[in-house]
Amino acid sequence: MTDFTPPTRRQLLTMIGKAGGAAALYQAMTVLGHAAESQFRGPPQLTGARPGARVLVLGAGLAGMLAAYELTKAGYAVQILEFQDRTGGRNYTVRGGDTITELGSTQKVQFAPGNYLNPGPWRLPYHHRTVLHYCQELGVELEHFAQLNHNAMVHSKDAYGGKPQRYRDLYVDYKGHVAELLAKALNAGALDTAVTVEDKARLLEAMREWGVLDKAMTYSKGLKVGTLRDTLQTKVWETIGFYADHTMQTTMFQPKGGMDHIGKAFAAKVAHLVRLNTRVTRIAQDHAGVTVNWTDTQTGAAGQSSADWLVCTIPATVLGQIDVQVSDAKKAAIRALPYGNSVKIGLEMKRRFWETDYAIYGGHSFTDQPIGLISYPSGNWFGKGPAVLLGAYPFGTGDNPFSLGGYMLSAMSPEKRLAAALEQGSVFHPAEYKAEFLSGASVAWSRMPWILGCCAAWTEDSRAAHYQNLVSLDGRVVLAGEHCSYYGCWQEGALLSSLDAITRLHQRASAA
Amino acid sequence: MRRTIGLVATAAATLLMAATLADPGFAQDHGGQMKTDATVADGGQAIFEQICAACHMADAKGGGTPGARVPALAGNKNLANKDYPIILLLKGRGGMPWFTGMLSKAQIAQVITYVRGHFNDYHDPVTEADIDRVGSTNPPVPDCNCGH
Numbered sequence: 001m002t003d004f005t006p007p008t009r010r011q012l013l014t015m016i017g018k019a020g021g022a023a024a025l026y027q028a029m030t031v032l033g034h035a036a037e038s039q040f041r042g043p044p045q046l047t048g049a050r051p052g053a054r055v056l057v058l059g060a061g062l063a064g065m066l067a068a069y070e071l072t073k074a075g076y077a078v079q080i081l082e083f084q085d086r087t088g089g090r091n092y093t094v095r096g097g098d099t100i101t102e103l104g105s106t107q108k109v110q111f112a113p114g115n116y117l118n119p120g121p122w123r124l125p126y127h128h129r130t131v132l133h134y135c136q137e138l139g140v141e142l143e144h145f146a147q148l149n150h151n152a153m154v155h156s157k158d159a160y161g162g163k164p165q166r167y168r169d170l171y172v173d174y175k176g177h178v179a180e181l182l183a184k185a186l187n188a189g190a191l192d193t194a195v196t197v198e199d200k201a202r203l204l205e206a207m208r209e210w211g212v213l214d215k216a217m218t219y220s221k222g223l224k225v226g227t228l229r230d231t232l233q234t235k236v237w238e239t240i241g242f243y244a245d246h247t248m249q250t251t252m253f254q255p256k257g258g259m260d261h262i263g264k265a266f267a268a269k270v271a272h273l274v275r276l277n278t279r280v281t282r283i284a285q286d287h288a289g290v291t292v293n294w295t296d297t298q299t300g301a302a303g304q305s306s307a308d309w310l311v312c313t314i315p316a317t318v319l320g321q322i323d324v325q326v327s328d329a330k331k332a333a334i335r336a337l338p339y340g341n342s343v344k345i346g347l348e349m350k351r352r353f354w355e356t357d358y359a360i361y362g363g364h365s366f367t368d369q370p371i372g373l374i375s376y377p378s379g380n381w382f383g384k385g386p387a388v389l390l391g392a393y394p395f396g397t398g399d400n401p402f403s404l405g406g407y408m409l410s411a412m413s414p415e416k417r418l419a420a421a422l423e424q425g426s427v428f429h430p431a432e433y434k435a436e437f438l439s440g441a442s443v444a445w446s447r448m449p450w451i452l453g454c455c456a457a458w459t460e461d462s463r464a465a466h467y468q469n470l471v472s473l474d475g476r477v478v479l480a481g482e483h484c485s486y487y488g489c490w491q492e493g494a495l496l497s498s499l500d501a502i503t504r505l506h507q508r509a510s511a512a
Numbered sequence: 513m514r515r516t517i518g519l520v521a522t523a524a525a526t527l528l529m530a531a532t533l534a535d536p537g538f539a540q541d542h543g544g545q546m547k548t549d550a551t552v553a554d555g556g557q558a559i560f561e562q563i564c565a566a567c568h569m570a571d572a573k574g575g576g577t578p579g580a581r582v583p584a585l586a587g588n589k590n591l592a593n594k595d596y597p598i599i600l601l602l603k604g605r606g607g608m609p610w611f612t613g614m615l616s617k618a619q620i621a622q623v624i625t626y627v628r629g630h631f632n633d634y635h636d637p638v639t640e641a642d643i644d645r646v647g648s649t650n651p652p653v654p655d656c657n658c659g660h
Contacts, residue, residue: 083580103567103575103582156546238546281579297577317607318580336653338604341566366546402609404552410566446567449576452607 040129043137044499046074046506053077053509056292056305058283059313060274061089062491063480063498065266066134067311068273071502079305080270081278081294083450087271088263089313090120090451091491094346094441095258100414102447107414110348110439114380115388117346118259119443121491122390123147126251128492130499131262135255138265145252146378148243149363155427156368159233160226164365164428169225170236172212176219177228179211187217239366247490254378262491278303280314283324285476309505313481313498315339317452326474333466337483339453340401343409345371345421345442347391352383353432369424370394370405386438391421401457410444417442456483471497473504552619556626559619564627567607572631582607586631594638596654597624598646603653617643 055071057064060082068078094100096111111117123145124131135142150168159165185191186200186207195203207213214220226234242248255261267274281302282293290310294303312319316337324331354360354376362378371392380387394405409417418440426433445454458467471484480494480501487493552562561570567582568574574582590596601620604610611620617640628634 104569154546235546242546279577279579320606321579321581335605335655338609339607340609368546372546402611402614404563404614407563407566407614408552411562411564411570444566446582446607447575449580452567452576452580452582457604457609 040133040496040499042133044070044074044503044506046070046502048510049075049506050509051075053309054079054289054307055309055311055505056081056290056307057273057311057313058280058292059083059089059481060087060267060270060276061313061481061494062091062263062266063482063494063501064089064311064313065263065270066495066498067313067480067502068270069266070499071311071506072270072273074506078270078273079307080274081280081292081305082274082276083279083297083314083318085276087267087274087276088260090455091260091263092120092443093118093258093260094443100441100443101449102414102444103449104447105414107441109441111346111388111441112348112386114257115348115386116258117344117388117390117441117443118254119344119445121259122254122344124253124491125247125249126253127246128490130495131492132253134495135262135265138262138269140261140265141256142253143256144378145254146362146376147248147250147252147364149360149376151358151360152363152376153365153428154234154236154239154367155365156234159235160230162427164367165225165234167236167239170231170234171240173219173226173231174236174240176211176213176221177231179207179213180217180219181228183207183211183213183217235368242366256379275305280322283310283312283322283326283477285310285325290476308476309509310477311498311501311505312477312479313494315451315453315481316456316483318450319479324477326477327469329466329469330472330474330479333470334479336462336466337456337458337470339451340396340455340457340489341406341410341444341446342395342403342454343392343406343417343442343444344390345392345409345417345440346388347418347421347425347440348386348388348438349432349436350386350438351436352387353429353436354389355381357432358429365428367424367427369427370408371421371424372403372405374425374428391425391440392417392442395454396457406454407446409442410446414442417444455489458488471500473501473508478502478505552615554619554622556622556624557630559615559623560626560630563611563615564623572627585627588632590654591628591632592634594624594628594634594636594642595646595651597627598638598643599651599653602643602647605653 054077057068057078057080060080064080065087068080072078093116094109095116096109096113098109100107100109152167153164154167154170155164183204186204208217211219212221277297278294279297280292280294284291289306289308291304291306296303316334317339320335360376361381362376364373364375366373372394375390375393377387377389392409394403394409396402409420412420422434422437446452470479478501480498482488482490482493482497485493485497487496552559568585572584572586574584576582600608601611620643621638621640624638
């Protein structure tokens, strides 16, 4: 390959688009640094479906319900089989009166009317255009989700004697100290080989204004609250980086009243197609069609459903345990996909002390303790009466899909989780946190009996070896869900995957 | 000229914010960017109770229903071969993550030794050398026997 010339960016993106589909292209564009807009181009145009062609959909989460919604519109006869006694999957909200059933425990949620916890997805970035599109199409009311709050806090055990600091103070200190150091390096001529004379002058001006330096180019003004060492010990750059991450940038939204309003809006269109309490035991296919064996979890009765095509959104954790008639390559892909874990804990407090006593309206206070963060509710600001804050959300960081905190909290009983969340969260609001606590509820994803994990954890190696095998149309069977996307653990990924899957299916069905 | 400007811009961006563009593998939602300081007490029993019990439950009997089951570790014949659990902790499978980013090699050895000896009758210890031996061969993940 001596005559190899590197592809241009456009050629590269075209190649990726052809090989990996639209979702891969989207992700590649993100990584290559383009302003990444979802490649979503509007609902799929599935014209020319054969009259009477039948599609069976396994799973009534967002991917399954979107598939059913669009395929029905296109003229297919659709049936959905769902394991749980409700639709929505991980699009899930718990409220007072709800029961949370995990392996080994049952909780009765005691929140006041109107209060809720979103145990799964909880925020919608502005660039998740597929989710936003269907919220508009289905009439889901969205409100602002406060993602970045300069007045929330950052806690690190090793900094400031373990006393949390306001993010705004740490951010200003970080800018100030870094600007002062860069100005010193510039003025000492340390970067003269790297910058032109003109750019050096501009950079010095930038550092003075950006870092709020004085005339001597030192960070000495009244804004300063901590030394360079104090500032570095907080590792505040991790939080600054979090807010700069494309997937975490503002603007964000949430469905008013709970994330499950999206699932309910889809269910309003397709619930009549859903058979609940149906546990799939076997998936078979031949040249004539697909056959799915199942057991009714309420009656124990066995049954069978058949169709021409199958869209399977069962999570890989469960699908890997079911007898599925697909290629060995697809089976290997299903089994090569470990899932991460997370826990969300909702704590209902008697009053919004974070608003009245701390002037914190939404956003997150981060900690290096196992709970990871606490997050203040975005809805109903200034509301009277009890409110629910998120008392824990340990999950992987951007470069590690797993977090120890998620497993540590999951391993506890629901009662011990609440005690741990109250203890750890008290660092931010020591006088109020335990005194104002009313009740709590938690969901440990590794113990949810219908998924046994949170969402799929890919690596570059597993993507290369298995991704195309996972998403390919295999005879009459295609998989869909966040695990079949380049936007894992996001509803956007589940929906993009579903559109990709039904588009492939429709092309094959139309050609057949 | 353009190149020097580019270099400085890159250096400044790196200095001012952690590199956060999502890795193709991990473009997932995540809690925060702060590395948790969560530490698991050393010792096989402590690690089992704090971590493994999240799925396999405190009695190591797992749970769930047929087709959606967390395997029992108690009385699990797959553990007779110590390489089997080592591979799973290094690589993950199904609902189980890989633990290389969460536990030290010593902790992985301790917890496997505990599970094999306490919930089963396999008393030969697993050592860090065993972890290195298995890890160096990059073995395939054994087929899923979930449900047993």
